[in-house]
Amino acid sequence: xxRQVILNSRHFELTINRLCYQLIEIHNxxxxxxxxxxxxxxxxxxxxxxxxxxxxLEKEIVCGNLDITFYRxxxxxxxxxxxxxxxxxxxxxxxxNVVLVDDVLYTGRTIRSGLxxxxxxxxxxxVELLTLIDRRxxxxxxxxxxxxxxxxDTLVSERVSVEWEEIExxxxxxxxxxxxxx
Amino acid sequence: MYFLHQRQMDSLSVDHLIGIKDLTKNDIxxxxxxxxxxxxxxxxxIKKVPxxxxxxxxxxxxxxxxxxxxxxxxxxxxxxxxxxxxxAASSSVKKGETLIxxxxxxxxxxxxxxxxxxxxxxxxxxxxERVNARVVNAGDGTHEHPTQALLDAYSIRExxxxxxxxxVVIVGDILHSRVALSNIYCLQKLGAEVMVCxxxxxxxxxxxxxxxxxxxxxxKALEWCDVANMLRIQLxxxxxxxxxxxxxxxxxxxxxxxxxxxxxxxxxxMHPGPINRGVEITSDVADSEQAIILQQVENGVAVxxxxxYLLASxxxxx
Numbered sequence: 001x002x003r004q005v006i007l008n009s010r011h012f013e014l015t016i017n018r019l020c021y022q023l024i025e026i027h028n029x030x031x032x033x034x035x036x037x038x039x040x041x042x043x044x045x046x047x048x049x050x051x052x053x054x055x056x057l058e059k060e061i062v063c064g065n066l067d068i069t070f071y072r073x074x075x076x077x078x079x080x081x082x083x084x085x086x087x088x089x090x091x092x093x094x095x096x097n098v099v100l101v102d103d104v105l106y107t108g109r110t111i112r113s114g115l116x117x118x119x120x121x122x123x124x125x126x127v128e129l130l131t132l133i134d135r136r137x138x139x140x141x142x143x144x145x146x147x148x149x150x151x152x153d154t155l156v157s158e159r160v161s162v163e164w165e166e167i168e169x170x171x172x173x174x175x176x177x178x179x180x181x182x
Numbered sequence: 183m184y185f186l187h188q189r190q191m192d193s194l195s196v197d198h199l200i201g202i203k204d205l206t207k208n209d210i211x212x213x214x215x216x217x218x219x220x221x222x223x224x225x226x227x228i229k230k231v232p233x234x235x236x237x238x239x240x241x242x243x244x245x246x247x248x249x250x251x252x253x254x255x256x257x258x259x260x261x262x263x264x265x266x267x268x269x270a271a272s273s274s275v276k277k278g279e280t281l282i283x284x285x286x287x288x289x290x291x292x293x294x295x296x297x298x299x300x301x302x303x304x305x306x307x308x309x310x311e312r313v314n315a316r317v318v319n320a321g322d323g324t325h326e327h328p329t330q331a332l333l334d335a336y337s338i339r340e341x342x343x344x345x346x347x348x349x350v351v352i353v354g355d356i357l358h359s360r361v362a363l364s365n366i367y368c369l370q371k372l373g374a375e376v377m378v379c380x381x382x383x384x385x386x387x388x389x390x391x392x393x394x395x396x397x398x399x400x401x402k403a404l405e406w407c408d409v410a411n412m413l414r415i416q417l418x419x420x421x422x423x424x425x426x427x428x429x430x431x432x433x434x435x436x437x438x439x440x441x442x443x444x445x446x447x448x449x450x451x452m453h454p455g456p457i458n459r460g461v462e463i464t465s466d467v468a469d470s471e472q473a474i475i476l477q478q479v480e481n482g483v484a485v486x487x488x489x490x491y492l493l494a495s496x497x498x499x500x
Contacts, residue, residue: 067219070231070261070491080193081495084219120228 007173015149033097039067039085042102064089071113094122103162105131108143198310198317201326202367216488234263244270257486331364333485346373354413379403383424439466
């Protein structure tokens with residue numbers, strides 16, 4: 001696998017900052033808006049956005065985590081079952097503007113499951129999607145993000161990994177390309 | 183290839199849930215971990231996930247049951263599976279049909295999983311070897327009742343943090359109890375110490391070979407334990423007199439508030455139901471804060487969802 005850093009830690013920070021200001025542009029003071037991170041990796045992004053938004057707006061931002069394991073459409077199509085993570089939504093989403101947050105948008109199937117899972121908690125006023133990386137080719141469903149950190153063009157054989165300081169030791173986004181063999 | 187960050191977990195080591203005896207500790211941990219997630223689901227406004235939309239489950243109850251049947255049915259419905267119910271009282275079993283014929287007839291209606299309770303020990307295993315469906319044992323005679331043991335251990339884990347190292351006493355009719363046998367296997371696999379307590383006539387002769395302690399004095403047993411699981415006297419299975427009268431049994435082995443309050447530490451009281459109030463446990467104990475009887479029932483749905491979900495994940499579709 002060939003590694004290529006497509007977002008280093010400095011750009012990572014700038015991108016998160018920009019996403020926060022874009023959110024504020026649309027949602028003003030977040031009085032009727034909540035952020036919901038998709039488990040497992042969208043949660044890190046929500047934590048980062050929350051910190052940044054709170055320091056800009058100087059108020060608490062309501063955030064939750066949503067696990068979509070039981071809503072996936074590929075249940076029983078893979079060898080091993082997936083480990084469910086915790087769902088933590090201790091507020092009412094009825095009538096709220098919900099921003100779904102995930103690290104990478106690719107086929108769109110996770111988001112589809114996420115929408116399904118979200119509706120089990122009530123009827124939001126509006127749902128938007130924020131993603132750090134948009135792999136814009138190979139979308140399987142008509143799903144697009146409202147806020148995008150960076151758009152990348154990738155092959156199906158490639159892999160994009162978002163790494164976090166608190167987990168992997170450094171904020172960065174890496175593109176893995178398999179070695180070409182002739 | 184579609185890359186996933188989400189970790190994949192091991193599957194269960196078994197294709198059917200016949201008894202706790204066949205499970206590994208990893209299996210039980212996996213069931214508990216999955217049940218944690220389902221417990222959160224059943225406390226949502228919409229208590230349902232679409233995972234098992236294309237699975238059909240038959241509940242075959244050849245013996246009476248309220249709690250277990252309702253619990254299984256709710257678990258199945260909350261996973262979005264289709265459910266058919268069958269009870270022996272209103273069926274062709276009365277017309278002389280054999281078990282295999284009954285089940286094969288039901289399976290030809292394209293059923294993927296069978297949950298069965300049967301009065302004969304070994305019925306679930308017999309079935310699992312002969313039909314093309316996943317089998318979950320919901321109690322086979324005096325043999326095993328695996329989901330009850332799982333939810334009991336799950337409830338202990340929830341109340342006390344973990345099962346390992348805890349001391350659990352099972353009180354009452356051990357001889358006729360499938361709950362007792364499954365509980366012994368389950369608790370031991372999770373690293374708990376188990377004691378059984380009851381009149382000599384209701385304790386199986388060779389029970390010590392399972393590695394459990396035996397105690398005939400209720401107060402001594404309770405002083406030893408962290409958790410007491412009070413079983414019902416199964417009069418329907420007793421073919422001869424094992425003790426002089428229910429009143430005498432109750433005086434010797436009934437758990438009262440007085441006994442509970444006089445212990446030198448607080449114990450957790452469990453009961454698999456149905457309760458005979460005033461026999462094995464008095465009303466004020468059953469309704470006390472130390473009793474987790476209703477939590478057991480709630481956990482039952484989550485644990486059964488986990489078992490069905492994990493077994494169903496092994497059914498492959500094209």
